[in-house]
Amino acid sequence: MILSLFRKKRANSAIIKRQYEELTDAARQLPFYRDMNVPDTVLGRFEMLSIFIMLYIRATKNKGEAVEGLAQDIVDAFFEDIDHSIRELGIGDAGVPKRMKKLAGMFYGRADSYGKAIDKDDLNELNTALVRNLFPENIEEAPDMSELGRYLIATDNALKNYDIDQMAQGNLKIVRA
Numbered sequence: 001m002i003l004s005l006f007r008k009k010r011a012n013s014a015i016i017k018r019q020y021e022e023l024t025d026a027a028r029q030l031p032f033y034r035d036m037n038v039p040d041t042v043l044g045r046f047e048m049l050s051i052f053i054m055l056y057i058r059a060t061k062n063k064g065e066a067v068e069g070l071a072q073d074i075v076d077a078f079f080e081d082i083d084h085s086i087r088e089l090g091i092g093d094a095g096v097p098k099r100m101k102k103l104a105g106m107f108y109g110r111a112d113s114y115g116k117a118i119d120k121d122d123l124n125e126l127n128t129a130l131v132r133n134l135f136p137e138n139i140e141e142a143p144d145m146s147e148l149g150r151y152l153i154a155t156d157n158a159l160k161n162y163d164i165d166q167m168a169q170g171n172l173k174i175v176r177a
Contacts, residue, residue: 015170026174037143054111059159
C-alpha cells in the first residue's frame with residue numbers, strides 16, 4: 001500500500017515537471033518580448049509565467065479532481081521556482097517569506113483581473129490590466145498590449161476545449177505565438 005503511494009508521487013512529479021516546463025517555455029517565447037511589447041525584464045518574465053499558470057488553472061477548473069490536483073501541483077512548483085530564484089538573487093532567509101507573500105498576492109491579483117477581462121472577452125479591460133502590471137512606473141507612456149491580449153483570449157478559448165486525458169497526463173501544449 002505505502003509503496004504504491006511513492007510510485008504515484010514519482011509518476012506525478014514527472015507529469016508536473018513536463019507540464020511546468022511547457023508552461024515555462026510558452027512564457028519565454030520570443031514574440032512576446034520582440035513583437036508584443038512585453039518588457040524582457042524580471043518583471044516581464046514573471047508576468048508572462050504568471051499568465052500561463054493562470055491560463056492553465058482556468059483550463060483545468062471544473063474538469064475533475066485529477067487535473068485540478070495537478071493544477072495545484074503546478075502552482076506549487078511555480079512558487080517553489082520563485083522561492084529558489086529569490087534565494088539565488090541573494091535574498092536572505094529572513095526576507096524570503098515576506099517577498100513570497102507579496103509575490104503570491106501579485107499572482108492571485110493578476111489572475112483575478114485577467115480572468116475577469118477574459119471571461120467578458122473585454123480586450124480593453126485586459127489591455128488596461130496588462131499595462132498596469134507590466135508598466136507600473138510608466139502607465140501613461142506604456143505601449144498598447146492589445147496584440148498580447150488577443151493572443152491570451154484565443155489561448156484561453158483553446159485551452160478550455162483541450163482534451164482532459166491529455167491534461168491529466170501532463171501533455172497540454174500551448175499554442176505558440
